[in-house]
Amino acid sequence: MKREVVKIVNGFKFLPGRAYLEGLDDREYQSFKAFYDAQVKPDPYAAVRDRAMIKIVYERISGKIRLNPNQSYFQSYGANDTDGGRVRVFPPVDKAILGNRVFNHVFQCDTAYINEYCDRVGKHDVNISVHFIRYKADKGGASFSSPVWLHLDDEPLVFIHLVQLTDNAIGADSVISEMDSKPTNVLRLSAPFDTLIVDRAKKHAVTPLGSNEGTAYRDVMLINLEAEVQQQ
Numbered sequence: 001m002k003r004e005v006v007k008i009v010n011g012f013k014f015l016p017g018r019a020y021l022e023g024l025d026d027r028e029y030q031s032f033k034a035f036y037d038a039q040v041k042p043d044p045y046a047a048v049r050d051r052a053m054i055k056i057v058y059e060r061i062s063g064k065i066r067l068n069p070n071q072s073y074f075q076s077y078g079a080n081d082t083d084g085g086r087v088r089v090f091p092p093v094d095k096a097i098l099g100n101r102v103f104n105h106v107f108q109c110d111t112a113y114i115n116e117y118c119d120r121v122g123k124h125d126v127n128i129s130v131h132f133i134r135y136k137a138d139k140g141g142a143s144f145s146s147p148v149w150l151h152l153d154d155e156p157l158v159f160i161h162l163v164q165l166t167d168n169a170i171g172a173d174s175v176i177s178e179m180d181s182k183p184t185n186v187l188r189l190s191a192p193f194d195t196l197i198v199d200r201a202k203k204h205a206v207t208p209l210g211s212n213e214g215t216a217y218r219d220v221m222l223i224n225l226e227a228e229v230q231q232q
């Protein structure tokens with residue numbers, strides 16, 4: 001008997017971008033990149049990044065997504081000692097994303113994991129924050145993540161989708177560790193829609209981004225399942 005594939009992340013899971021791109025053509029990918037580009041604005045809390053965010057609600061019975069009336073983002077201090085413990089408001093992602101074919105395609109791929117998690121904990125509707133985060137660095141400079149090193153997020157499940165990593169980028173490697181913060185795995189999201197899924201069973205980080213020449217960019221789209229502690 002064929003065993004059913006159970007979508008449990010248990011720390012981290014890498015999925016190649018080609019799995020996400022199946023069913024999409026290059027024109028659609030390029031148009032999503034252009035959409036992303038038009039959304040990101042300087043991060044009001046950090047000059048080394050550009051950002052945008054939208055919060056949505058995923059209704060599991062209908063399988064539909066809708067806009068969340070609350071568009072501010074909260075992390076606990078325990079999850080982020082740089083920016084946690086306060087509410088942050090980011091430049092908005094246009095709500096046209098709700099009807100965007102590439103976004104819906106990617107989100108649909110993620111729902112296998114989201115549904116598994118929600119079934120396990122008995123959750124019906126789920127609040128999700130979608131973050132566009134652009135790391136950008138000139139030659140000799142640096143861009144970095146918040147928090148900057150190994151951590152656990154408040155979110156029980158986070159999908160880190162690479163939109164693009166430019167060829168001149170150095171650094172920007174994903175790092176995984178157990179709770180002792182000693183790295184056990186290093187990997188790199190490099191191809192379009194290469195994806196790292198993380199949960200709270202292991203810590204994760206991304207190393208700072210630098211540039212070999214000119215300005216380097218690492219564009220990611222995070223799809224985060226929000227935790228109860230973040231509902232404020």
Ligand SMILES: [Fe+2]
Nearest residue numbers: 151152153204
């Ligand atoms: Fe994180």
